[in-house]
Amino acid sequence: MIHRSTMPSLLICMIASFASIYVAGRLWQNTEDRIYLVKELEKFIGQGESSLSVDDTLKVIACREERKKLDTLEMELSTARKEGFVSNHAIETNKTYSKRKPLVVIGIFTNFGSKNSRDAIRRAWMGTGTALKKMEETKGIITRFVIGRSANRGDNLNEDIDRENWQNNDFVILDDYVEPNEELPMKSKLFFAEAAEKWDAYFYAKVNDDVYVNIRAFGATLTTHLDKPRVYIGCMKSGKVFSEPNHKWHEAEWWKFGDKKTYFRHVSGEMYVISGALAKFISINKFILGTYGHADVSAGAWFIGLDVKHVDEEKFCCSSASPGALCAVV
Numbered sequence: 001m002i003h004r005s006t007m008p009s010l011l012i013c014m015i016a017s018f019a020s021i022y023v024a025g026r027l028w029q030n031t032e033d034r035i036y037l038v039k040e041l042e043k044f045i046g047q048g049e050s051s052l053s054v055d056d057t058l059k060v061i062a063c064r065e066e067r068k069k070l071d072t073l074e075m076e077l078s079t080a081r082k083e084g085f086v087s088n089h090a091i092e093t094n095k096t097y098s099k100r101k102p103l104v105v106i107g108i109f110t111n112f113g114s115k116n117s118r119d120a121i122r123r124a125w126m127g128t129g130t131a132l133k134k135m136e137e138t139k140g141i142i143t144r145f146v147i148g149r150s151a152n153r154g155d156n157l158n159e160d161i162d163r164e165n166w167q168n169n170d171f172v173i174l175d176d177y178v179e180p181n182e183e184l185p186m187k188s189k190l191f192f193a194e195a196a197e198k199w200d201a202y203f204y205a206k207v208n209d210d211v212y213v214n215i216r217a218f219g220a221t222l223t224t225h226l227d228k229p230r231v232y233i234g235c236m237k238s239g240k241v242f243s244e245p246n247h248k249w250h251e252a253e254w255w256k257f258g259d260k261k262t263y264f265r266h267v268s269g270e271m272y273v274i275s276g277a278l279a280k281f282i283s284i285n286k287f288i289l290g291t292y293g294h295a296d297v298s299a300g301a302w303f304i305g306l307d308v309k310h311v312d313e314e315k316f317c318c319s320s321a322s323p324g325a326l327c328a329v330v
Contacts, residue, residue, distance in 0.1 A: 274299075
């Protein structure tokens with residue numbers, strides 16, 4: 001009688017032990033689970049029966065595995081947020097950029113009477129045809145002239161721009177902006193909005209058509225800011241607010257600016273850069289973002305109140321002969 005009651009107990013202990021050892025073998029690399037299984041095995045041997053069934057033990061370990069997978073995913077997500085969702089595979093080992101995500105879209109602001117300036121820029125640093133395409137594919141730098149339409153849509157001005165664009169394919173034409181009657185801040189807003197909708201880039205730049213850019217140095221400088229998800233880069237300044245109606249730089253809403261005499265910090269309009277997140281912000285909110293008397297002041301105002309990194313970059317001071325400048329006004 002004693003023999004018959006002892007055998008099932010030993011058999012249960014053996015089965016439980018083998019099951020525990022099997023699971024422990026599969027999770028041998030996991031120290032925490034291995035310690036847990038050893039303790040459970042000691043219970044089987046010492047007590048003759050387990051406080052947990054084999055199925056329950058396996059369920060506990062499965063839950064622990066899933067929890068650790070979740071912890072790993074949360075860590076990866078946190079890292080991605082810190083990096084601004086910049087994928088490592090988008091940057092290749094030879095410092096060129098993936099076709100899927102350009103480094104920067106440069107908008108060169110121009111007008112109807114500046115064809116000579118545009119041709120000079122094409123010869124100096126922008127390129128045309130295959131050279132322009134190669135810069136896009138190998139360096140991830142997309143460059144376009146930015147212009148609106150004339151008030152009379154059927155006149156020669158519009159036709160000339162359409163013809164020039166057909167020949168060079170290097171324009172962003174803002175159909176909703178009237179040259180030169182509308183205020184320049186509106187042009188900036190429409191460009192960033194349209195560029196963000198057309199290209200998914202890390203950065204977006206605004207440049208005047210009298211500025212020459214060292215494109216290699218420019219690209220290298222931008223790569224140092226890839227770790228900043230919301231960044232606003234340029235030659236920072238403040239400037240005086242002019243309330244006199246007849247002044248050349250009159251600010252109609254002068255009373256909104258602090259002491260009513262000085263603007264907040266913003267970048268010079270000759271050349272500046274914003275990150276992709278800020279361009280998307282402009283695109284989403286373009287109908288409610290206000291504008292002021294100057295395009296550069298307006299752009300700076302759009303980012304006040306946001307968690308934005310302001311970078312005062314002397315290399316972007318195109319009008320001054322600062323050491324290492326990557327642009328120059330001609």
